[in-house]
Amino acid sequence: MTDQSAYNFAYLDEQTKRMIRRAILKGVAIPGYQVPFASREMPMPYGWGTGGVQVTAACLVPEDRLKVIDQGADDTTNAVSIRRFFQRTAGVAVTEATEEATVIQTRHRIPETPLTEGQILVYQVPIPEPLRFLEPRETETRKMHELEDYGLMHVKLYEDISRHGQIATAYDYPVKVEGRYVMDPSPIPKFDNPKLVGNAAIQLFGAGREQRIYALPPYSEAISLDFEDYPFAASKADHACDLCAAPDSYLDEVITDDQGSRMFVCSDTDFCASRRKAGHVGPMGTPMAGG
Amino acid sequence: MTPEALLGGFADAPRQSARAFRAALESMARPGTLWSVEGAAPPAPLSVAAGVLILTLCDGTTPLHLGASCDLPVVREWVTFHTGAPLVTADEAQFALGTWADLTPVDRFAIGLPDYPDRAATLIVEMPSLENKGPRLTGPGIKVVAHLSLPETSAFRANRALFPQGFDTYLTSGAQVAGLPRSTIVEAV
Incomplete structure (x- = not known):
């Protein structure tokens, strides 16, 4: 360019x-x-x-x-x-x-x-079409949106529960x-x-x-679809960030060698870096120069 | 064509229309907020804000309806020269420009189709003034409640009842613009 x-x-x-x-x-x-x-x-x-x-x-x-x-x-x-x-x-x-x-x-x-x-x-x-993997035809999904016919989506979430015991849709x-x-x-x-x-x-x-x-x-x-007895729950790895110790951020799991070692780090790099600059240090982190 | 029709467009269209669109986007996304725009000098009786919206959103693919008070030779020439938008009757319009008296009854305008609600008209309503007083607005884009000096409430309530179909509205006065999407719930106070 x-x-x-x-x-x-x-x-x-x-x-x-x-x-x-x-x-x-x-x-x-x-x-x-x-x-x-x-x-x-x-x-x-x-x-x-x-x-x-x-x-x-x-x-x-x-x-x-x-x-x-x-x-x-x-x-x-x-x-x-x-x-x-x-x-x-x-x-x-x-x-x-x-x-x-x-x-x-x-x-x-x-x-x-x-x-x-x-x-x-x-x-x-x-x-963009949430119903696409349930109904491949655009003409049909458009009609479903028109009629507010979203039963199929609930069936999909229900099938998750019947197969996995919980709503397995994670993203x-x-x-x-x-x-x-x-x-x-x-x-x-x-x-x-x-x-x-x-x-x-x-x-x-x-x-x-x-x-x-x-x-x-x-x-x-914007209500996440769920059932009364299986309510929506926002989930993340049950861990704190290994670099900045944030207990409440979304984590990536990183494999660090071929011996099964791994670490969890914030997926939001800006969030993690600003926490480390503010002095938060996780178990595998090193203190960063203040910003 | 009168010389007046050739003047008053954007001097730097990419940047001026970008700033104008941001105001148009923010005002449609946050009903009840007032935004200032600049860059157009349309012939009377059009306001600066109405001129800016026309230049930013209209082109040869968007049929435009001019309300009676705007339907003057110099306005027709200005719109045609700067945007190329075809001038049409209310029922064919994608955009409509005029005072509230010009545009009523508003059930003449396209409200979209049940499966394509986006194929609906956008009204640009010229107002004597705009202020955060009067009818109560609630709905998407509004944190709790907003107020906006609308020309009336019943037409907007009827329009909301058509949701997700319905027309969308910009209100303009001088350099000010406010948006009122079809999703907003309007109540008289």
Whole structure:
């Protein structure tokens, strides 16, 4: 890529951005409903966040400070390349600190630090249709959403219970938005589902290959589907972070050798690093210089 | 075409429309909040905010209905020159612009289909003023309760009853804009 002056601001042409922006606004007006949009080819393959990138491109203003995370981490390939993409094509400032960011594009996590008004969280979504693996035909799933016919989803959760003794769905856990549409919150761990609810930030979801945009306005209700006798429970590894000792953050299990040794670390790298800078040290961590 | 119709567009469309869209997004996502926009100088009687919304959201693919008080030659020329939006009757419109008196009865506008509720009109209602007083708003995007000086409540209550179908509304006055999505529950106070 050459310098940013060779590109329109935020890469996409204005006609495309208007089309995406209109879809976003309709998505915000109908929380949880998947708005079809004419997804464009982006300079990265489908599956690498093309939907999220298009939504981010349509939302960015020159004054924004962008954070990009992949599974909670700021320093993984996908996050680094998308961040650099917008540094070059939009000239926006970037950050790794959740509280400093105005737009956060995420793959599969919601940051541990609570979001605030003025922030936008953009999710990369692989399969936006929560009913897709239960009913492959788009014509049928569209009719099911129209008729609010979500019995099949409850059957799936029930089958989980009958097979495994509990609801075994651990990520991509369906939610019912504002009492109307059942929505796929993208493959975030179900640990993050409670953070969807009543969030002060605007949450936008972009699925590039599947050509859908949907949204959760701030302070929306998103109830994780469950049963009275098997209530929804946000789960995580029963451990504290080995680096920062956080007892309440979502953890990745990391295999450290071929002898079965392993460690649990926060999946949110910014959260973990800021805790370590504040002096929290886990059993396998070393003190970090204060920031 | 009058020279006036050629003026008043964005000088730096990518950046100005990006900032305008952020205000449009925040206002639709947080009903009852007021946002300022800038960058357009549309011919009278259009407000700056209405002009900015038209420039930011409309193009050759979005049929636009002009209410009677806006349906002047200079406005038609301005919209056509800057956006290329086809000017249509209310029932065909994806966007509609006018005063509340122009746009009523609002049941003329598209409310989307049961399986595609997004195919609904967006109304841009020119208001003499906008303030956080009057009807009570609750629903998605509102933490507890908000107030907004709406032109009336019954039409918006009827629209909410159609949910998830229904039209969405922007209210504009001068440089100010407020959003009222179909999801908002409106009550007179």
